[in-house]
Amino acid sequence: MSRERREEIKYLRRLKDWIDLGREFDIIDLFASLHPADIAELIDNLDEEEKFHLFSLLDVEKASDVILEMSDISREQILEDMSEEKLTEIIDEMDSDDAADFIAELTEDKAQAVLKAIEPEESEDVKKLLRYDEESAGGIMQSELVSVPEDATIRDALQAVADASEEVEHIYNVFVVDKQNRLIGSVPLQNLITTKRTSPIIEALDNAIPSAHVDIDQEEVARMFEKYDLVSLPVVDYKNELLGRITVDDVVDVMEEESSEDLYRIAGLGEDDNIFNTPLESVKKRLPWLYINLLTALVSAVVIGFFEDTIKIMVVLAVFMPVVAGLGGNAGSQTLTLIVRGLALGEITFENSKKAFYRQISVGIANGVAVGIVIGAIAYFWKGLPVLGLVLGLSMIINIFVGTLVGTLIPLSLKWLRADPALGSHIFLTAFTDAFGFLSFLGLATIFLKLLT
Numbered sequence: 001m002s003r004e005r006r007e008e009i010k011y012l013r014r015l016k017d018w019i020d021l022g023r024e025f026d027i028i029d030l031f032a033s034l035h036p037a038d039i040a041e042l043i044d045n046l047d048e049e050e051k052f053h054l055f056s057l058l059d060v061e062k063a064s065d066v067i068l069e070m071s072d073i074s075r076e077q078i079l080e081d082m083s084e085e086k087l088t089e090i091i092d093e094m095d096s097d098d099a100a101d102f103i104a105e106l107t108e109d110k111a112q113a114v115l116k117a118i119e120p121e122e123s124e125d126v127k128k129l130l131r132y133d134e135e136s137a138g139g140i141m142q143s144e145l146v147s148v149p150e151d152a153t154i155r156d157a158l159q160a161v162a163d164a165s166e167e168v169e170h171i172y173n174v175f176v177v178d179k180q181n182r183l184i185g186s187v188p189l190q191n192l193i194t195t196k197r198t199s200p201i202i203e204a205l206d207n208a209i210p211s212a213h214v215d216i217d218q219e220e221v222a223r224m225f226e227k228y229d230l231v232s233l234p235v236v237d238y239k240n241e242l243l244g245r246i247t248v249d250d251v252v253d254v255m256e257e258e259s260s261e262d263l264y265r266i267a268g269l270g271e272d273d274n275i276f277n278t279p280l281e282s283v284k285k286r287l288p289w290l291y292i293n294l295l296t297a298l299v300s301a302v303v304i305g306f307f308e309d310t311i312k313i314m315v316v317l318a319v320f321m322p323v324v325a326g327l328g329g330n331a332g333s334q335t336l337t338l339i340v341r342g343l344a345l346g347e348i349t350f351e352n353s354k355k356a357f358y359r360q361i362s363v364g365i366a367n368g369v370a371v372g373i374v375i376g377a378i379a380y381f382w383k384g385l386p387v388l389g390l391v392l393g394l395s396m397i398i399n400i401f402v403g404t405l406v407g408t409l410i411p412l413s414l415k416w417l418r419a420d421p422a423l424g425s426h427i428f429l430t431a432f433t434d435a436f437g438f439l440s441f442l443g444l445a446t447i448f449l450k451l452l453t
Contacts, residue, residue, distance in 0.1 A: 011038075012045055019050055028057050036062060040069035048077050064093035068102070075105075084110065088117040095169060096122065097142035097250065100129035129244075137221050138214040140254060141235040141244035144168045147175040148201055150184050155197040157187065157204075170247050172232035173209070176201055183211055183234055183242045211236045214243055218254045223346045225251045289427060296431030300325075303435050307442035310449060316383055317445055323375065324395050325437035331367055332403030332429045335360050339411045343421045350416075357408055364404025368397035387448050395441035402440075403433045 011030070018026050031039050039058070043051050043066070055078050058066060067075060067090060079087070091099050091114055099118075103111045103126060115123050125143040132138030146164045148157045157174045164171065173186040185205040195204045211234045212221055224233060231248045304311075304321075311317050339356070342348035348356050376393025380386055406429055411421035 012042055015042055015046075015054075019046075019054070024057060027054065031058060031062070036065035037069045039066045040071075040074075044071050044074045052078050052081050060089045061093050064090045064098075068094070068098055079106070084113050084117065088114050092118050092122065095142045095144055096125040096129055096244075097140060100126045100139075101134070104130060104134060132214065135218045136214065137212045137216050137218065137235050137246060138243070140218055140221065140250050141214070141246045142250075143244045145175060145234075145242075145245045146171055146173075147177050147181075147242060150176055150178050150202060152176075152201045153197070154192055154195050154199050154201060154204060157192055157201050158197070161189070161192070170232075170249070172247065173234075173245075174201075175234050175242055175245070176205060177242050180239075181242055182240045183236050185209070186232075186234060209233075211240075212246065213238070218257075219344065220346075221246060222251050222254050293427050293431070296427065297434075299431060300434040300438055303438045304442070307438075307446060310442055310446045313449065314388075314445065316385075316388065317442065320375075320379065320392055321438060321441060324392070324399050324441045325434040327371060327375075327396060328399030328403035328433035328437045329430050330403075331364065331400040332407035332433050333426065335364070335404045335407030336411060336425055336429055339408055340421050340425065343411060343415055348412075353412055357412070360404055360408045361401075364401045365397075367404070368400035371400060372397040391441070391444045391448055395437070395444050398440045399433060399437040402436050403429070406432050 011034075015027065015030070018024075018030075034042075039062070043054055046054065051074055055063065055066070067078065070078070087110070091102060094102065099122065103114060106114065115127065118126070129138065129141070129143065134140075144167060146157075146160050146168060148160050152160075161171055161174060171189065173188055174192060175186055176184045178184055184202075185207060186209040187201060187204045188206055188209075191204040191206060208228070209230065210224060210228060212224060214235050214237050221233065224230065225248060233246045234242055235244045235246060237243055339348065339360075342356065372393040375396050376389040378389075379392045380389030410425045410428055414421045414425065
């Protein structure tokens with residue numbers, strides 16, 4: 001057991017004891033010493049009534065950080081019992097991007113009430129952010145930033161940082177703009193500290209720091225952070241006017257969200273599905289994909305039905321059918337995972353997709369031959385039928401090759417159709433490799449039936 005897990009269990013036991021004894025001041029002291037993420041994790045492990053009670057012990061500033069770190073189910077439970085006044089106070093403490101994301105999760109009536117109640121200036125900032133697609137640069141940016149005009153000095157910039165320190169968290173760069181608020185460049189704090197105070201701000205510009213257009217996808221934003229090793233990225237509109245900034249903590253959340261989304265979609269799950277949803281909600285989200293899976297499974301059943309006579313004559317074929325289908329599916333899954341990941345990270349583009357395609361085909365052929373020889377030999381020595389080993393080996397080579405081929409083509413085709421490459425791809429892959437595996441194995445067995453008997 002890790003040290004962090006042992007610490008969590010220790011705190012959780014202590015917390016439950018204090019709840020039973022009504023020692024609220026001890027709980028408040030404990031929360032004062034913990035990071036908001038650790039507090040959220042402790043509250044997530046409590047009963048619903050205990051969650052709300054303990055959350056109410058937090059001061060507004062810490063509560064605004066803790067509620068963002070909670071699981072969706074805990075947040076929903078707490079929001080059910082929270083007054084609009086308390087909710088407004090908490091949202092007032094959040095950065096504009098967090099506030100926008102948080103308000104977007106509320107019911108329409110509650111969201112409107114909160115927007116009317118929070119500070120007018122912050123309300124306007126949040127309303128602007130809510131207009132953007134939540135998965136775009138505009139949807140994840142925050143409007144709080146530090147900017148200075150192009151004729152400012154280093155001293156002016158440092159003063160701007162000092163003036164904004166209470167309102168703007170995690171200041172990594174000072175942005176330089178012209179009179180029309182168009183972005184000229186960024187100045188990292190390190191450059192500010194190491195440059196002479198009387199020098200013009202222009203002399204400290206870092207021209208290597210790019211900017212992101214407000215409408216680009218958040219995945220592209222994440223790639224920019226990775227490519228350029230960024231901690232902060234300015235966001236501009238089509239006129240190059242500075243609108244906001246994206247910080248590295250937002251991008252970490254994006255990466256986690258995108259990886260989870262891909263994982264869910266490969267399995268045919270909705271991105272908002274989780275183990276704590278009500279049974280009815282989970283059934284609604286999962287049943288459509290299960291129906292699709294049922295239809296694709298029936299295709300395999302139909303294929304097997306064509307060869308009923310062959311199976312009756314040589315029952316041993318039924319023993320090896322799952323092996324052929326399973327190995328083809330596994331080979332396809334390996335390729336599918338690599339292609340989906342490559343597309344998500346921008347490693348695979350339409351320009352180099354042909355090269356990736358041919359590479360995977362060669363891998364499929366090589367793996368098919370290697371596995372086919374082994375399984376053919378096993379079938380021969382196990383059942384004493386040389387031709388059975390030949391049929392099984394050939395069908396294995398064919399299906400692993402086909403699995404690799406389909407595992408490459410499905411995500412590339414979905415990308416070409418402007419759909420998510422991960423969308424249900426594993427379900428379609430399994431359906432194809434199962435049906436084609438049975439077809440190749442039983443088809444070859446039928447052709448060689450006279451030799452087998």
